[in-house]
Amino acid sequence: MPKSIDSTCIQHPGFQAVGRCKQCGKPFCSQCEVHGPIGIFCSTPCKNANEVFVQRAAQLDSMSKKTSIIFKLISSVKSLIALIILIIMLGVIAHYFEVDVPVVSDMLGGQIPTEPTE
């Protein structure tokens, strides 16, 4: 007798179960087993349901990947806006510095020729 789980098939009570359905978890016999791409199932509906589930999971996965790309785009746009604001702020600061720098130069060196007052 082949090694099997300690149960009988849900479809055939007299048959020893050989495994549990990957979809519903119910025991099945070798007569019932349906081989799917990612496991063995008790019936074709379970295999189909699992395939649909796997496809949905894959879709959700790709959706979440798309969403993360959108999030990356949004965050990059946000950082772009932040960069623009930073540039504007730097421009304002630079403007103030343009006003201030000659005064600072006057104060420090007095090298800049001053207009004759008389």
Ligand SMILES: [Zn+2]
């Ligand atoms: Zn099943």
Ligand SMILES: [Zn+2]
């Ligand atoms: Zn069976």
